[in-house]
Amino acid sequence: MIEEVLADLRNQMQATIDSFKRDLAKIRTGRANPSILDSVRVDYYGSETPLNKLATVSVPDAQLLVVQPFDLGAIAQIDKAIRSADLGLSPVNDGKILRVPIPALTAERRKEFVKLLWKEAEKHKISARTHRRDANELLKELHDEKEVTDDDMRKAQESVQKMTDDATKKIDEIGKAKEEELLAV
Numbered sequence: 584m585i586e587e588v589l590a591d592l593r594n595q596m597q598a599t600i601d602s603f604k605r606d607l608a609k610i611r612t613g614r615a616n617p618s619i620l621d622s623v624r625v626d627y628y629g630s631e632t633p634l635n636k637l638a639t640v641s642v643p644d645a646q647l648l649v650v651q652p653f654d655l656g657a658i659a660q661i662d663k664a665i666r667s668a669d670l671g672l673s674p675v676n677d678g679k680i681l682r683v684p685i686p687a688l689t690a691e692r693r694k695e696f697v698k699l700l701w702k703e704a705e706k707h708k709i710s711a712r713t714h715r716r717d718a719n720e721l722l723k724e725l726h727d728e729k730e731v732t733d734d735d736m737r738k739a740q741e742s743v744q745k746m747t748d749d750a751t752k753k754i755d756e757i758g759k760a761k762e763e764e765l766l767a768v
Contacts, residue, residue, distance in 0.1 A: 584725055585739045592718040592743060596711055596750040603707040603754055610696050610703075611670070612764050613688040615642045619672075620650070620683075625664040627657055637661060638681075650674065650681040688765075696765050704758040708751050715747040 608618035617640040624631040634640070638652040638661060650665070652658050655678075662681055665674050671692075674681040688696070719740060726736045 584730055585722065585735060588718055588721050588725075589739065589742055589746075592714055592746055595714040596746050599707050599710045599714065600750060600753050600757070602710075603703065603757060606703050606707075607700065607757065607761050609670075610700055610761070610765070611685065611688075612696075612761075612767075613685065613693075614645050615648050615685045617642060617648065619670060619685075620648065620665065620668075623664050623668045623670075625657065625660050627660060634661065634664065646685050646687075648683040648685065650683060651679075652681075655679065693765050697762050700758055700761055700765065704754050707754050711747055711750040711754070715743055718743045 605621070608616070609622050611619045620634050620640055623634040625634055625637055626632075627637055634650070637654065637657055638650045641649045641651070643649055650661060652661055658676060658678070658681065662674050662676050665672055665681070665683060671686070672683050674683045722731070722736055722739050722743070725731045726733070731739070
């Protein structure tokens with residue numbers, strides 16, 4: 584029983600870290616990266632479709648993304664979606680492909696992105712602590728039902744706390760690396 588709770592918690596903590604990595608990929612660093620456009624959703628024949636399902640995104644150089652739609656009829660909707668995605672990007676449409684220049688970040692914009700980064704980090708740390716609370720509640724229920732002993736309960740709670748500490752430490756490490764990348768000119 585305890586092993587199941589701990590295994591489930593381990594999976595939840597890893598999912599939280601993976602989610603943090605995905606969210607950080609959306610924060611641009613001044614260099615072209617196709618993952619910047621991962622959050623873009625395009626109104627394609629009445630349904631919100633992820634951009635990566637409608638086009639290929641390539642990086643010909645460090646300051647440019649090229650979006651090549653599978654269906655040329657959707658190029659206007661893709662252009663509109665990128666502009667309205669609040670990424671600060673303005674695609675250039677030549678009828679066949681979209682060129683998306685990545686503007687250099689100002690010092691002020693870099694600081695805004697760093698604030699956003701740590702806001703995301705805190706949100707994911709809260710998620711990790713919520714998983715810890717849920718796991719501890721499950722362990723308490725098992726203890727109250729006399730399915731685990733006091734010693735096993737204490738050891739399990741220590742394991743839960745260690746997993747939580749490891750997850751928050753990993754989030755901090757990933758955040759610091761991204762901050763260095765953002766502040767590098």
